[in-house]
Amino acid sequence: MNRTMTDPFLPPQRLLLGPGPSPVAPEVLAALALPTIGHLDPAFIRLMDELKSMLQTVFDTTNDATFTVAGPGSVGMDACVLNLVEPGDKILVARNGVFGMRMTEVASRGGAQVVPVDVEWGKPVDPAAVDAALAADKDIKFVAFVHSETSTGVLSPAKEICAVAARHGAMVIMDAVTSLGGVPVHIDEWGVDAVYSGTQKCLSCPPGLSPVSFSPRAVEHIKNRKTKVLSWFLDVTQVMAYWTGAGARAYHHTAPINSLYGFHEALRRLLNEGLEASFARHRAAHLRLVDGMAKLGISFLVDEAYRLPQLNTVRIPEGINDAQVRSSLLHDYNIEIGAGLGPLAGKVWRIGLMGEGARSEHVDRLLRDLGLAIAAQRQMAPA
Amino acid sequence: MNRTMTDPFLPPQRLLLGPGPSPVAPEVLAALALPTIGHLDPAFIRLMDELKSMLQTVFDTTNDATFTVAGPGSVGMDACVLNLVEPGDKILVARNGVFGMRMTEVASRGGAQVVPVDVEWGKPVDPAAVDAALAADKDIKFVAFVHSETSTGVLSPAKEICAVAARHGAMVIMDAVTSLGGVPVHIDEWGVDAVYSGTQKCLSCPPGLSPVSFSPRAVEHIKNRKTKVLSWFLDVTQVMAYWTGAGARAYHHTAPINSLYGFHEALRRLLNEGLEASFARHRAAHLRLVDGMAKLGISFLVDEAYRLPQLNTVRIPEGINDAQVRSSLLHDYNIEIGAGLGPLAGKVWRIGLMGEGARSEHVDRLLRDLGLAIAAQRQMAPA
Numbered sequence: 085m086n087r088t089m090t091d092p093f094l095p096p097q098r099l100l101l102g103p104g105p106s107p108v109a110p111e112v113l114a115a116l117a118l119p120t121i122g123h124l125d126p127a128f129i130r131l132m133d134e135l136k137s138m139l140q141t142v143f144d145t146t147n148d149a150t151f152t153v154a155g156p157g158s159v160g161m162d163a164c165v166l167n168l169v170e171p172g173d174k175i176l177v178a179r180n181g182v183f184g185m186r187m188t189e190v191a192s193r194g195g196a197q198v199v200p201v202d203v204e205w206g207k208p209v210d211p212a213a214v215d216a217a218l219a220a221d222k223d224i225k226f227v228a229f230v231h232s233e234t235s236t237g238v239l240s241p242a243k244e245i246c247a248v249a250a251r252h253g254a255m256v257i258m259d260a261v262t263s264l265g266g267v268p269v270h271i272d273e274w275g276v277d278a279v280y281s282g283t284q285k286c287l288s289c290p291p292g293l294s295p296v297s298f299s300p301r302a303v304e305h306i307k308n309r310k311t312k313v314l315s316w317f318l319d320v321t322q323v324m325a326y327w328t329g330a331g332a333r334a335y336h337h338t339a340p341i342n343s344l345y346g347f348h349e350a351l352r353r354l355l356n357e358g359l360e361a362s363f364a365r366h367r368a369a370h371l372r373l374v375d376g377m378a379k380l381g382i383s384f385l386v387d388e389a390y391r392l393p394q395l396n397t398v399r400i401p402e403g404i405n406d407a408q409v410r411s412s413l414l415h416d417y418n419i420e421i422g423a424g425l426g427p428l429a430g431k432v433w434r435i436g437l438m439g440e441g442a443r444s445e446h447v448d449r450l451l452r453d454l455g456l457a458i459a460a461q462r463q464m465a466p467a
Numbered sequence: 468m469n470r471t472m473t474d475p476f477l478p479p480q481r482l483l484l485g486p487g488p489s490p491v492a493p494e495v496l497a498a499l500a501l502p503t504i505g506h507l508d509p510a511f512i513r514l515m516d517e518l519k520s521m522l523q524t525v526f527d528t529t530n531d532a533t534f535t536v537a538g539p540g541s542v543g544m545d546a547c548v549l550n551l552v553e554p555g556d557k558i559l560v561a562r563n564g565v566f567g568m569r570m571t572e573v574a575s576r577g578g579a580q581v582v583p584v585d586v587e588w589g590k591p592v593d594p595a596a597v598d599a600a601l602a603a604d605k606d607i608k609f610v611a612f613v614h615s616e617t618s619t620g621v622l623s624p625a626k627e628i629c630a631v632a633a634r635h636g637a638m639v640i641m642d643a644v645t646s647l648g649g650v651p652v653h654i655d656e657w658g659v660d661a662v663y664s665g666t667q668k669c670l671s672c673p674p675g676l677s678p679v680s681f682s683p684r685a686v687e688h689i690k691n692r693k694t695k696v697l698s699w700f701l702d703v704t705q706v707m708a709y710w711t712g713a714g715a716r717a718y719h720h721t722a723p724i725n726s727l728y729g730f731h732e733a734l735r736r737l738l739n740e741g742l743e744a745s746f747a748r749h750r751a752a753h754l755r756l757v758d759g760m761a762k763l764g765i766s767f768l769v770d771e772a773y774r775l776p777q778l779n780t781v782r783i784p785e786g787i788n789d790a791q792v793r794s795s796l797l798h799d800y801n802i803e804i805g806a807g808l809g810p811l812a813g814k815v816w817r818i819g820l821m822g823e824g825a826r827s828e829h830v831d832r833l834l835r836d837l838g839l840a841i842a843a844q845r846q847m848a849p850a
Contacts, residue, residue, distance in 0.1 A: 090517045090738075092494075093731050095504045104721060108503045111475075116725055117500035120491045120673050121478045122803045134473045154675060155538040158700045158720040166698070190699045284721055290503050292537060292675065292723025314697045315549070316573045317541045335808075337541040338487060338667055340675025342499055343726060348476050355473070420505045425718075 098414070099441075101450055102422035103234050103395060104262070105284035105291050106438035108350075112289055115349035116342050123339040131348055132327060132339075138351040139295050142264060142287075142359065143279065145271035149298035149320060151327040152347065153280070154340050157261045160280030160294025161190055163318045164257050167298070167306050168226060168278055171195025175226040176217055176254070178209040180240070181233035182425050183259055191228070194314060199224055205427055206236050206397070208390040211244040218252040227254045231269070232262035234285075235425045237397040237434065239267060239390050246274040255302065261285060264295070265354055266366045266394035266438060277302040286366065286394055288439025289350035292343050350439075366393045369442035373435065376451035380458070385432050394442065396435040397428065401458065403465075406430050409457050417453040481797070482824075484833055485805035486617050486778060487645070488667035488674050489821035491733075495672055498732035499725050506722040514731055515710060515722075521734040522678050525647060525670075525742065526662065528654035532681035532703060534710040535730065536663070537723050540644045543663030543677025544573055546701045547640050550681070550689050551609060551661055554578025558609040559600055559637070561592040563623070564616035565808050566642055574611070577697060582607055588810055589619050589780070591773040594627040601635040610637045614652070615645035617668075618808045620780040620817065622650060622773050629657040638685065644668060647678070648737055649749045649777035649821060660685040669749065669777055671822025672733035675726050733822075749776045752825035756818065759834035763841070768815050777825065779818040780811065784841065789813050792840050800836040 100107045121128050132151075140150050153163050165187065169175055175196045177188045180203035188198045201217050203209055209229050218224055227249040231242050242258060249256045255277040263269050266286030271279055277299045284291035298306070298320060306313070306320050313319040317337060325334035354362055370393030374384070377398055385397040400406050406423065410433070413419045422434035437447065483490045504511050515534075523533050536546050548570065552558055558579045560571045563586035571581045584600050586592055592612050601607055610632040614625050625641060632639045638660040646652050649669030654662055660682045667674035681689070681703060689696070689703050696702040700720060708717035737745055753776030757767070760781055768780040783789050789806065793816070796802045805817035820830065 090521060090731075090735050092735065093498070093501070093514050093517070093728060095501050095514075095728070096508075096510055097502050098504050098508065100503065100505060102505055105503050105505060105724060108725075113500040113502070113725070115476070117496040118476070118478050119480050119496070120483065120488050120667075121481050122483060122485055122488060123674070125479075125481065125797070125803065127479055131476050131478075134476070138473060155542060155700070156720050156723060159538060159542075162698055162700050186699065193695050193697055193699055282721065284503075290723065290725040291506065291721040292726050312576050314576055315545055316569065316576055317538070317545050337539050338665065338674040340539065340673065340726070341488060342491075342496070342673040342729070343675050343723070345476060345478070346725070348473075352473050352475065414508070420508065 096418060099419045099446060099449065101436055101441055101446065102420045103434045103436050104282065104438065106288050106436060107440040108288055108290055109353060109440050111353065112346050112349045116346040118342070118345050120341050123341060124333065124335060128341065129333060131344065135344065135348050135351065136327065138355055141355060142351065143269060143271045143297045144273065145297050147271065147297045147299055148328055149303050149324055151296060151323065152344065153294040153296050154337060155294060156291050157280060157282030157294050160282065160296050161187060161259065162315065163294070163296055164278040164280045165190045166194045166314050166318055167320045168255065168257060168302060169194050169196045170309055170311050172197065173226065174199055174221065174224045175228055176201060176214065176224050178214060178229040179203065180207060180209055180236065180238060181205055181230065182235035183230045183233060187228050187259065206238060206385050208238050209240040209245060211241060211248045214245055215248045218248065218254060224254055226257055228257040230259040232267065232392050232395065234262045234395055236428065237386050237392045237395040239392045243274050246276060250275050255305065262392065262395055265362055267363060267392065271297055283347055283350065286438045287350050287354060289347050292340065293347055366437065366442045369437040369444060369447050370396065372444055372447045373437060376447065380451065380455055394436060394438045396437065397432045398435060399432055404458060404461060408461055412457040412460065413453060417457070419450055419453055479801060482802045482829060482832065484819055484824055484829065485803045486817045486819050487665065487821065489671050489819060490823040491671055491673055492736060492823050494736065495729050495732045499729040501725070501728050503724050506724060507716065507718060511724065512716060514727060518727060518731050518734065519710065521738055524738060525734065526652060526654045526680045527656065528680050530654065530680045530682055531711055532686050532707055534679060534706065535727065536677040536679055537720060538677060539674050540663060540665030540677050543665065543679050544570060544642065545698065546679055547661040547663045548573045549577045549697050549701055550703045551638065551640060551685060552577050552579045553692055553694050555580065556609065557582055557604065557607045558611055559584060559597065559607050561597060561612040562586065563590055563592055563619065563621060564588055564613065565618035566613045566616060570611050570642065589621060589768050591621050592623040592628060594624060594631045597628055598631045601631065601637060607637055609640055611640040613642040615650065615775050615778065617645045617778055619811065620769050620775045620778040622775045626657050629659060633658050638688065645775065645778055648745055650746060650775065654680055666730055666733065669821045670733050670737060672730050675723065676730055749820065749825045752820040752827060752830050753779065755827055755830045756820060759830065763834065763838055777819060777821045779820065780815045781818060782815055787841060787844060791844055795840040795843065796836060800840070802833055802836055
């Protein structure tokens with residue numbers, strides 16, 4: 085009794101080329117295993133300060149309210165939306181994939197009135213459509229959009245969308261989950277008021293943390309809310325007392341110590357490489373994939389002009405069984421790629437070249453093994 | 468530009484005898500560093516199934532809705548309260564410390580009407596007082612209480628409180644953050660409808676995850692809510708599609724893969740030791756501490772009858788500077804103990820003997836070094 089026969093868990097060694105998590109460097113894995121210390125230990129406070137400073141560099145912001153929410157990207161979405169929006173507020177949500185839809189869900193659960201601006205999946209958000217919607221309804225206080233749609237592989241024009249919002253006096257909430265580290269992100273220059281990301285994409289850290297940043301205007305707005313933030317855990321005014329300030333830090337929650345060790349190391353690696361170098365590496369890996377896919381006769385869903393280098397949606401060739409190829413890649417070749425979501429299910433594969441995944445050797449291995457998996461399937465069921 | 472001078476973070480090696488996090492076994496740390504795989508990988512689904520089964524054993528429940536929330540204990544509190552309670556609902560919250568107070572805050576942000584039953588800090592919740600409050604107000608739907616108050620070191624009579632709630636037809640929400648693995652917890656036998664815990668106490672895993680369990684009655688109640696759960700991320704009906712069921716798991720959020728490797732290993736270790744053996748080990752370490760503290764002339768805040776073995780609040784001796792002793796323990800001896808909270812600040816120390824911390828060698832080291840730190844301070848400022 086009270087005994088279990090469960091063996092230690094030994095994961096297989098996968099090459100992670102799906103929509104996340106991405107491959108994690110051995111140095112980051114090693115950092116996770118460093119001895120746990122307390123969340124109020126002066127040594128840990130130093131780590132938090134360094135982490136915050138690195139995050140500010142990665143977000144390209146001087147926002148004091150820059151920190152890491154102790155939950156995955158979905159919690160970051162909750163944190164940004166539920167801190168800014170009060171019941172009854174009108175929020176415009178631009179939707180061109182799964183995560184725009186999810187923002188609608190999050191905002192309406194928070195009591196907001198959502199004004200959707202829908203775009204065909206596979207296309208970017210159109211700043212003119214946002215402009216028109218804001219012009220048509222002067223009560224809209226917030227504009228929310230996804231910078232890099234992980235479900236489709238589309239990059240939306242953040243700078244232009246933010247400029248439109250600014251012209252109408254609306255605050256901006258941006259999803260940068262798949263952006264950060266893979267394509268340029270400039271929070272201050274663009275004028276983003278609240279942004280969230282995830283660690284498990286181009287930052288090449290295990291999932292479970294959500295870096296966020298709030299502009300001084302957003303913090304002021306939150307301080308002046310008429311109603312309390314619906315979640316005590318996510319209330320930025322409370323979390324700030326733990327994450328920022330020169331004096332003693334107030335206990336809010338017990339921080340995920342070891343996960344933050346890993347994230348510190350992942351950010352350190354990224355900044356030592358340099359952001360521009362990281363963007364260039366993602367771009368080079370993407371171009372190599374484009375080249376190789378053309379040779380396999382596989383086309384891309386998204387137009388070149390707004391294609392994400394780190395998340396590639398490619399059309400499944402005619403007559404090829406989606407699930408069988410993905411299963412063969414996983415079980416025969418230890419490579420993970422992603423399935424299509426929503427209207428794209430069964431039509432596309434999602435190939436992530438994110439963080440440590442964005443390297444030529446990984447692209448070459450995928451191209452070779454995908455070619456083999458497809459050929460094997462064609463042989464078994466000849467046309 | 469884009470370069471940082473931040474060095475790799477190397478934490479000191481602390482003996483964690485505060486209110487959490489507790490010491491983590493090398494095997495658990497090693498598990499954190501295993502290679503990351505995808506959150507929909509069949510191998511990872513197997514890990515989730517094993518983890519769920521182990522959690523059911525630890526909670527002593529057959530609840531199908533038993534899983535791990537991807538955030539620290541505070542998120543578990545949000546998950547339990549915000550899933551069960553709808554705006555306008557009346558909830559009785561028994562408060563005898565910080566975490567009862569926090570439940571009030573969480574419930575009222577969720578729109579509930581809180582009926583508090585206050586108890587002096589350092590005393591257990593009185594089932595008769597709960598009974599009287601329920602008798603006085605037939606509209607109360609929920610009873611919430613903290614089984615093991617981490618702020619005071621008090622164990623409340625869970626079985627009796629649950630029996631009172633059952634008599635009045637109220638559902639029970641229980642905080643088992645500091646209980647699980649350290650003292651007996653019997654979710655089904657007691658009739659708890661929603662329970663949350665944390666990994667960083669008697670389960671000896673790094674912080675960042677919150678194991679939870681919901682009774683079939685609670686799940687039914689959640690399914691029949693008139694309003695949606697305020698947080699999309701925490702909505703149990705959504706999370707269940709990822710954590711349970713025999714068929715394909717629906718993507719909800721990206722699970723914190725490596726943290727769950729660590730938790731799997733921590734649960735495995737606990738169940739291999741056996742729950743009863745773990746409780747006995749906590750009890751033995753506590754008695755050794757009681758004995759040693761008596762020799763140092765230091766008394767306990769909490770009466771023996773409801774003292775938690777894993778969280779010991781001891782009175783700071785007359786004339787001794789709280790902060791100086793804790794600082795000396797941390798910096799000179801690498802031992803972390805906790806400060807008092809709220810009305811107990813400056814009056815008590817909180818000594819956690821949780822999980823791997825509950826071992827005689829750690830108790831002996833603390834007693835020796837605490838004695839030295841106190842003696843050093845007395846020498847510097849003689850009476």
